Amino acid sequence: MADVAINVEDVSKRFRIYHERNQSVKSAVMRRGRARFEEFWALRDVDLEIPYGKTYGLVGHNGSGKSTLLKCLARILVPDKGRVVANGRISALLELGAGFHPELSGRDNVYLNGSILGLSRRDIDARFDDIVEFAGLEQFIDTPVKNYSSGMYVRLGFSVAINVEPDILLVDEVLAVGDEAFQRRSAAKFDQFRDEGRTIVVVSHALGSVRNMCDEVAWLDHGRVLEVGPADAVVGKYADATTQTPTEPAHVHPSDVRMTGLTALVDGRPVQELAVGSPIDLRLEWQADRAVAGLLLAVQLRTSDGMLIGTARSDALGPLTLGPGTGAVDLHLESWPTAAGTYVLDAVVLEQGEPERELDRLSDAARLAVVAEGARGHEGLILLGGSWS
């Protein structure tokens, strides 16, 4: 048992969705009894062993139950079936500063919040200076927190939670807190946590950081566990699954000129998979109801979670006149610029001028799985390349 930090045994959790809720006795009587609600299972027979000293990720699309599971781990929600057994002190970072009382000073709130997280007064005394210093609030610690800026508020909340030094830390997408300097310190603190052999459970949509941070990952879908295993493998499968069911390409601004497709070509053949660093052609297909002049085409490259990586514009061709009818324009890349992973391409048509106007954008026009022979040297987002001497 000592190597298991949290044991999740056949946990099921049912939620009620009220149609018209009986929050008054009158409506309860009028409707003769119970409120009308539908039940749905947010978690179904979830069986997991979260190993001690590992960083464990929970991935899945919205509504997959990952946040519900995290709340069950934190004992905020009580499962309808099954049970959660935790070995060690748990601290949950669900909402920072959730326990703060606005009228009380920062100092009082540190003690209050610390004791909610399970620290004794003596523990907090010992850590107090660290907490305040980490939050960078030495000058304001005796000010009521209602006068804090939202950044100060969250920083203090984070600082208390992280300095509790729990055996198990539960994190729900709250890593991006405060300014850059604070984020760096937070990241360093997480690393220190991992090095000290504490257990971290992370819920995140940012697949890149899950892959980097986590040792093991569980993939949830509609309340069930689909896959458990090493982070790289499971995140990869999850990313593939979202690639295989691509969202319908969407036109953002329908107009006289539309982008109708984007095809990736290798040696003239359409592809959906590509080796790292290989040459590629991107064919942008357009359709125009009438002849439109002064246009510009662009391709934008994104990660599968939507972060913009780069843009290629057709400025070199000069102002384009397209239509009426359909046609295609090619963009040749000598060497594909990213590391391995799944990437999304948008096709854009713009009208030149000051300011430029986006006429149409076909978002999610194509998805490319970029593969590498062996992972070594392909960490990160782009190929750094360069020549050594």
Added chain:
Amino acid sequence: MSGPKLVQEVREVVASRELLVNFVRRELRSKYKGTFLGWAWSLINPLATTLIYTAVFAVVMRVQPPVGVDGLTNYALFLLCGLLPWNFLAVAVQGGQTVLLDNGNLIKKTYFPRRLLLLSHIGAGFVTFLVEMGVLVVVFAFFGVNALPWIPLLLVIMVLFAAFGLGLALALSVANVYFRDVAHFVGLFMQIWFYATPIVYPLALVQGLGGGTGRWNGIPLADLATLNPAVAFIEPIRDMFYDGTFPEPRYLLAAVGWALLTLLVGNLVFRRLEPRLAEEL
């Protein structure tokens, strides 16, 4: 099955007693934050109500206070013996029933034994109650009555009263999460209860109805009064302080019974409705 669960619940609360102290401190500190008079308010309020009730009931309506210890006849002192305990109960119940709603965010985002919110609310009220009763002892001394020997028994009754209030607050607070009507209903009920309890008038006045039968239009009001749990706590306090006599044992027994029964039932209701709190709030 109720036994081991209760033990577990008590253990959980005992284990987080430091958080309880912090919650009580939070409640006491934030109560008069930002006011100029601060803690003086906790004494000004009962003083003001005493003045109002004395003006209305003793001066205008001429309610005769009974003759107490050493021939003491003072309506204000008579009133305070009942009013201070009542105020504690009113705060415990009416404030306690919204405690879970007021702390919704805390419940949805953090874990701690939820009972602590109720316990700390009652605890904070109890601290105020202690201070007020302490002041009352001084006031009685000022009128030449030494109430000090009664303090040990007074404390026992106060603790029982707090258990009674806690039981009510436990049940009402969770009920209020599911039915918001509860709060309004309780507000009305507390008003009725206040006048049904011999606080502004002596119990003897009710017992003297109908030529000493305690009946009014055939309704046995005096007997009903003995079923009123608030009487079981308030009468002994008045017996000791104002009359200078040892409380009637039947009231003391009733006080123990009511305290235990209410606390157990309240806890049972709370246990039943507690698991889905974070979803329903």
